Amino acid sequence: MKKITISCAAGSVLAVAASSAFAQSSVALYGLVDTAIRYQTNAAPDGKDLVGMTVGPETNSRWGLKGTEDLGGGLSAIFRLENQFEAFNGKLSLPNELFGRQSYVGLSSDTYGTLTLGRQYSPLYDSMGEVFDPLTVGDYWQDSWVWNGIGPYLIVNNSVKYTVTVDGLTLDALYGFGNQAGSVGLGSTYGVDLTYVRGPATIGAGFQQTSVTSAQGSLVNGAKINMLHISGAYQLTSSVRLLVGWLHSQDQTGTTDTNMQQAGAPGLPGSSPNRIDDTFYVGGNWQATGALLFTVAGYYDHARNAERLDGTLGPGINYSATLLAEYSLSKHTEVYGTADFARGNGAFAADYPGSTNQVGAVDNIGRTNNVGVAVGLRQIF
Template structure:
């Protein structure tokens, strides 16, 4: 009997030890606010007449509302099994975000080693997002919509995710990190169709943080839902929704190269970012390859431990392409964004953010260029402003 009790005791201790080496965490962000758009998209009889719009919104704040599960299991010798399953939610309707994809933000599983780095498999962010976004104003100030570039054409607000991907991220080498990623695409009958690759690196030392990344994807508009970078959601909806780039839907490739950095000095953090976006061989327009360049400068100032404010200026330009004697996509965008954020606690804050954008030139469709802040939808003219006051809670 004594041996039975000892065996049971040791079994219990072993179970507790095993449990202590594994963890599963439920987490999320709820970001709900009043949002005002001075000129929202409003199509009447086939014409965008625009109009003012006031909404209660939980998708387009500093963080799109989300929830998820992440976990780790210690396998010994510095090796861990990891996973993350995260989905966007609309608090006002209960619907899934990311085109109705239940866990549309990230879903991956992998192995992490202190010595050799991390390998993950699933639906993930590309490495331009991983390494460059933190040094954009979206990363160090906030505001996935108000601080985003027009229609998020360079994906630095991570509108797009990479399906069927294999990702490697290195351990930290005295502030240096690097990684690579490959997507298998998944288009039926075309082994490499919709596939692509991404790589990047970051360096952090003292007050300086630098980041660089590159993406290349073939046939980004997939023939079925969930295939292709632009059609990565279960709804199959194409992400090219504004006249800025919607006429490039038939591009045979999409690539982004981006680089940026921040410098901290006292209560200030100063940032500068550049990106180049290219749509390769647009068949419907005779094989042209439109190019965009974007430059952004920002400043964050920490007034107190609980309050900071930020400002950013963004300029986007495209030189245009010649199609049957007509110039398309010769367009230019100026945007200013501001943010003031006060923390009531470590997990709860209230904030105000706003952006103003001015467009000029000719859009990808040949019509006059119109404003479109962060992919909220085309304005009916060359101007648009968005303001938001919100409450954010993290759990």
């Protein structure tokens, strides 16, 4: 990571003043560039396969600026601006959002924790992405489908966030203003997560609720999407870490059915007004050598009251397994390879491109699955 120390000089008086004001201030430019070549089966109607260039399995390309100023007494002013882009075509991942990942300013105290304001990760995203999800809320559909339905609500605009750690217990709490005239709650988000570390064991639990507006696609203005997780991690040895958890979501907005679909999936005739998903996951990391890291992950989701291709509501089951190997060529550069498999039935058939043929008719020959392999290169700066 490259650190740039800010200073200012304009004559002897200004030079002394600047030296005093900025001696403990810094701004760091950081980021990563990650691109892969991927093969995937059943990526289009009639079960056609795909070979192409895409993002990495765990990390989108990004760059950012973060800064801190020491205010004395263990208190610092901080900020972060973080962009996300696609290295294979140079476009923003989120159109018209220069700092689509994060953009916030705040205060951090050694004693009292950190308070930030702006566009930020929700506590659920912090907990799962940094601690409990084996694939850190990955990027390929086959690796991250469990997040697709609720993913749009894991980065929160207009939010106030407070994080503090005391004796191994971390509290992460957020409130996102809806900014809707005449209604405090419309469009708002609140979430809280608790993580406790004791020896080799880590446990966590959290809840988030978002009031989704019609402009965001909700069937009912202000309908709620609720998310709950209970998770655990255990450092079995110095090189092996085990992960397990349960993620529950209830969507009354009608957005999950379409958000859950992968690219090329058939259009749905409607959406569910009360979809419920219970996802169970298990995984692990093995640092085989100083340079070689293996990650395994398995996910199983039982959906209820979900939209089917014929317009009725019903259950569905989806499951996937992923193996990822990462090899560090240096401190900042690594190559990786990944293989994954995903399969769905019932309402989940609507999420697979191979479930229909070229004219849009439902294909009943069992192409509601994907196999994928990818190799890529990641450079961190």
